[in-house]
Amino acid sequence: GDGACFEGHYRYQPGASGNIRQHAPQDEELHRIADELQAIQQRNVWQLQADIQHQGRYYHEYSMHITVERDSPTGQQATDDADGVLSDALRDLARWLYQQLETQYDWLTSPEAVDEALLAGGYTFTETGLRFG
Template sequence: MPEVICTTVYQFPELSDAAKDKARSWYRELDPHDDWWDAVYEDFEQVCEILGIRLKTTPVRLMGGGTRQKPCIWFSGFWSQGDGASFEGYLSHAKGATARIRAYAPQDATLHSIADRLQAVQRRNFYQLAAEISHRGRYYHEYTMSVDVTRDSPTWQPPTEDAEETVVEAIRDLARWLYRQLQVEYDHLTSDETIEEGIIANEYTFTETGRRFG
């Protein structure tokens, strides 16, 4: 014979503290929504454009059968020692970058420092420096990028002695900056406050112990 079993279910705010912990753990295991990093990538693309970095792109297949060009930006994180972010692109002098980056990110001292260092080394090289940034290996962090620095001098002048080290460190600092932005965004999306907002917005219900119902 069929049986009818009645279960009392609760909205998240009605749960005990222990049950809320269990409910949050369940929701957190769903992971942040797909492509949660898109906004961070878009911000990074704007920063690169201001600093004079043209990101390389790679084709990705769309569900409809076509393709689109995706910037060559990667990361892994956020728990292992080798985690980080890297990217590929071409660097050249960007006129007015120091002022533009301050207008774009007024409070970000790291970006200001990167722009200032790139501007200073370009000045010492008569704004003729260029660099190709490439990724190597199967890991993603600032040391998996190779940076080939050259000088486009009509009289074949070589780069100043400090040019390569200055550009390489600035590029690596930019990769570190990107990784920190990604980590901040991930921590926000997986915080208790954001998790609770998601649970309540989706009107999930739970048993008294915090087990997802339905």
């Protein structure tokens, strides 16, 4: 596969980093992404928003068009690094999502998982591979 991408709207959510750590306490890469998002939001007074749209024929982290804006009631501009840091973190999230999908696929198609599913389903086969029983 090429990778993963997603579409949507991102904005700061208080407590997100802690909630992610509670949900996935061992996932250091996901923690790093959450921390990057929190840090860039803090530098922009929690006012950054992003619109994420798929662009093109392929599906990977660079097929996402990301528009970053600061929703400031006083018209304050985003920090110079806001667009790059936020976009990079969202692309890192797409890479992380794809890795999760690959890991799950590898497990589900492994001989161990197939054997487990066949046993759980009560399937039996003849020596020639035909289903029996």
